[in-house]
Amino acid sequence: MPEPCPICAKHRGEGPLVSPVVWADDHVVVTHRPEPDLLGYLFVEPRRHVGGLADLAESEALGIARAVWVAARALRAELDVESVHTFVAGRSAARVHFHQHVFVRHRGTPAGLGWLDVDWAGAPHGDPAALCGRLAPYFAA
Numbered sequence: 001m002p003e004p005c006p007i008c009a010k011h012r013g014e015g016p017l018v019s020p021v022v023w024a025d026d027h028v029v030v031t032h033r034p035e036p037d038l039l040g041y042l043f044v045e046p047r048r049h050v051g052g053l054a055d056l057a058e059s060e061a062l063g064i065a066r067a068v069w070v071a072a073r074a075l076r077a078e079l080d081v082e083s084v085h086t087f088v089a090g091r092s093a094a095r096v097h098f099h100q101h102v103f104v105r106h107r108g109t110p111a112g113l114g115w116l117d118v119d120w121a122g123a124p125h126g127d128p129a130a131l132c133g134r135l136a137p138y139f140a141a
């Protein structure tokens with residue numbers, strides 16, 4: 001029996017990856033990374049259990065593309081950011097379920113930190129659920 005998918009469980013509100021939901025529709029779920037209250041790190045995922053980018057249906061791919069675009073614009077509007085980054089790696093424990101990372105580099109991030117170093121001493125922390133409430137209206141069609 002295959003291991004249960006942690007991202008499918010998250011979409012049902014169960015398991016170790018449960019996190020605040022920014023927005024969702026029939027095809028796409030956007031959540032905020034729950035720990036460690038680090039603001040501005042989102043995951044864009046198909047609702048359906050799909051392994052990789054090439055496995056997405058066209059409607060899912062278009063929905064994810066729009067959600068990534070909206071997420072980047074919303075994060076830039078709501079946080080004091082230097083830039084917004086996104087990637088698909090497919091190497092994590094949840095690699096069986098496609099997920100795209102969308103996250104900010106906060107203004108003031110030390111220049112020597114790499115683009116993936118999002119948690120540093122001066123990084124803004126706060127309530128991800130409150131930020132989700134501010135980001136959600138940007139996803140309205």
Ligand SMILES: [Zn+2]
Nearest residue numbers: 005008049097
């Ligand atoms: Zn899944």
